[in-house]
Amino acid sequence: MVQKNKKPPVPRIDAPVLPKRRGRPRAYEPDVALGKALDLFRKDGFAATSLDDLSAATGMNRPSLYGAFGDKRELFIKSYRRYRDDARVAMGDIFRNELPIRKRLERIYAVALDIYLSGESGPRGCFTVMTAASEAVHDPDIRAMVLEGFAELDKAFAVCFRLAQEKGELPASADAAVLAQLASATIHTIAIRARAQVPRKELEAIVNGAINVMIGTAG
Numbered sequence: 001m002v003q004k005n006k007k008p009p010v011p012r013i014d015a016p017v018l019p020k021r022r023g024r025p026r027a028y029e030p031d032v033a034l035g036k037a038l039d040l041f042r043k044d045g046f047a048a049t050s051l052d053d054l055s056a057a058t059g060m061n062r063p064s065l066y067g068a069f070g071d072k073r074e075l076f077i078k079s080y081r082r083y084r085d086d087a088r089v090a091m092g093d094i095f096r097n098e099l100p101i102r103k104r105l106e107r108i109y110a111v112a113l114d115i116y117l118s119g120e121s122g123p124r125g126c127f128t129v130m131t132a133a134s135e136a137v138h139d140p141d142i143r144a145m146v147l148e149g150f151a152e153l154d155k156a157f158a159v160c161f162r163l164a165q166e167k168g169e170l171p172a173s174a175d176a177a178v179l180a181q182l183a184s185a186t187i188h189t190i191a192i193r194a195r196a197q198v199p200r201k202e203l204e205a206i207v208n209g210a211i212n213v214m215i216g217t218a219g
Helices: 030-044 051-058 062-069 072-096 101-116 127-136 140-166 176-195 200-218
Strands: none
Touching (some): 030 127, 051 062, 072 101, 101 140, 127 176
């Protein structure tokens, strides 16, 4: 007896179709890797940080680093942008909070010191002042970012002083723009001294003296 060939079963129309896998899944988190690169640049600076250092810190090989972030300079710029974004988040609410001018300045500088004195291997200071400013000398793009950061800080302080004038805490004759520059200069000073491991109490004394001068000058 001759058996007839069996026809293959016809799949049901509503049978689920598994999606095709496209390549290997990404083995790293870009945000985490960028944070690791930022930490390394803050600690060692641009010139002293090699691609091998970055690869070890992020857990990514060189081709993966380049594919995700570009070359070392591009990774540095992206790290700097990340630092500035984080700083805006940390400081934004305090700048917007309508506290009395002395209290507001004290809180701004306290948060700044928290940032500058952080670091597993020691105080790291400010990325803008300690790291990016060095590269700004010969890199116009980084220079523009540094100058933009200075201008943003001056503007934020100026808003604080103008609000204090409106509340009668400072005289109408006070120059809010000049006071803002003095306030920003104090930020830069404590950032440098923090990196040099000056104790926090000494830095707080500098801040208190600067606030007294600013408010006293305004009066």
